Amino acid sequence: MNAVISPVKVSERAKLGIRAGDTVRVEQKIIEVKKGKGADKKEKTIKTARTQAFEGLVLSVKHGTEPGATFTVRATLSGIGVEKIFPLYSPAIESITIVRRSKVRRAKLYFIREKAAKQVRRQLRNMRMMNISTDETEVEAAPVETAPETAPEAPAPETAAQVAA
Numbered sequence: 001m002n003a004v005i006s007p008v009k010v011s012e013r014a015k016l017g018i019r020a021g022d023t024v025r026v027e028q029k030i031i032e033v034k035k036g037k038g039a040d041k042k043e044k045t046i047k048t049a050r051t052q053a054f055e056g057l058v059l060s061v062k063h064g065t066e067p068g069a070t071f072t073v074r075a076t077l078s079g080i081g082v083e084k085i086f087p088l089y090s091p092a093i094e095s096i097t098i099v100r101r102s103k104v105r106r107a108k109l110y111f112i113r114e115k116a117a118k119q120v121r122r123q124l125r126n127m128r129m130m131n132i133s134t135d136e137t138e139v140e141a142a143p144v145e146t147a148p149e150t151a152p153e154a155p156a157p158e159t160a161a162q163v164a165a
Helices: 010-016 111-133 160-164
Strands: 023-037 043-062 070-077 080-087 093-100
Touching: 010 093, 023 070, 023 080, 043 080, 070 111, 080 111
Parallel strands: none
Antiparallel strands: 023 043, 023 093, 043 070, 070 080
């Protein structure tokens, strides 16, 4: 008769069956604390709660469905790879949604880190090559001034003194 009181629905989280290769959306409750002085010049703290979604690929699940279970999620945000480790039964997590399931042949997908890094390096290398090859600037031809057409002048007769010089 040992009843555990928990704000998390343990049976629902265990039934999710999160595994490596899944794309999940984790909505996490974040509490922001602002400290400041009020009108009476005493320090006050204001707590505001909001939810933040983190969507990414599950790289690993550790300890299955037991109380200390965790799962690692990797997402690319603004071109930078970000990994977060979430406890499965954390009360700070409001919901876990499996967006897509993928068939993978590994239990731990840590090789995705290097694969993503290589892909980024390849993209940077291609960008550098493209900048070199496509860095063409069109130079506008300066307008050529044309003199009004007149009869050509006869060349001045050369003297022996000018030729000798």
